[in-house]
Amino acid sequence: MTSVVEHDTSDQFSPATSPAPEATSEPAGRDGDGRAARSRVPALRTFLATAALVACAAAGGTYVVTQRLADAAFVSLEDAVLTADALPVGSTGAGVVTEVLVTEQARVAAGQELARVRLAEDPAQATRGPRTETLKAPMPGTVSRIDIAVGGVAGAGEPIITMYDHTELSFEAKATEEQLRDLRLGMAARVTGPGLGRPVSATLDHVKPRVGADPLLDAPLTEEQKVAHERLTVVLVPGTGDVDAVSALVPGLRYTAEVDTRTAVGRIPAVNSAG
Incomplete structure (x- = not known):
């Protein structure tokens, strides 16, 4: 007679008896902290961006106000x-301008010759013949205008050259x-x-x-x-x-x-x- 030997394999193959991995809470805790930290990054970025915008707006507003106050001042x-002030120079009597010795915007010194005028003859002094009067600058200045050109007739005291003190x-x-x-x-x-x-x-x-x-x-x-x-x-x-x-x-x-x-x-x- 053949004997049957029964082997108990329940300890080797039973899921209930298989060793379970050791449970640990450390990895789960670290992962939770990482997720929490990552979740705070966008909020922090938003806060910093908002703070920067507020600072720029405040600086811009301060500049605008300062600029407006400066402009208002x-x-x-x-x-x-x-x-x-015009300084006219003319002859003592009526006559004809024979020479103009300066040009407009010319700088002249005191006493510098400006023009010459041939005065009309004086009947009371006919024997003396025509006289020529030389006009000179009464002070340093600039010639602003030639009022009467060569060949023009000037009355007594009428401006021939106009000067000004620059x-x-x-x-x-x-x-x-x-x-x-x-x-x-x-x-x-x-x-x-x-x-x-x-x-x-x-x-x-x-x-x-x-x-x-x-x-x-x-x-x-x-x-x-x-x-x-x-x-x-x-x-x-x-x-x-x-x-x-x-x-x-x-x-x-x-x-x-x-x-x-x-x-x-x-x-x-x-x-x-x-x-």
Whole structure:
């Protein structure tokens, strides 16, 4: 008889008895921390971006406000015309201009010969014949205009040559009464325009008063005439360091002047100085 030997294999193949892997909580914890950290990165980036935008907006707003305050501190006067007091030179009597010895915009010294005039004969002194008068510059300056050319007839005292003192140039600009309320005598200004490589400094010297009768009391004026009448002339004198730069310019040119209202605080209001 054959015997059957039974082998118990339940310990080898039973899933219930197979060794289970050791459980550990450490990997799960690290993975959770990583996910939490990664989830915080977008929020942090958003916060930093928002903070940067807020900072830029604040800086931009501060700049805009600062710039507007700086612009508000200046009163802009357009069409500031470079002017000079005219110095006419003529003959003592009537005659004919025979020579002109200078040209326009020529610099001349005091006593320099400008022109010659053959004076008309004086019947009371007929035996002496015609006389020639030489016109000379009464002071250093610049020739602005030849009023009578060679061959022209000049009356006694009539300008033949017109000069100006190039060291005494000034800028004259029209200002409204509203603008004048913000201005004070002595305020600093900067002038820009043709022929100037950089802004030149100037000082508000005075305001020209109105002269003559008030036209508003006479015939009715147009709106344009009323606006022109309400404007007063502000005179700006170049600073000492910029006289040479201005003296090289030609009177009549137009510039832009900006008056700094932060200067000359407490000085005489320009609106009151106009009379």
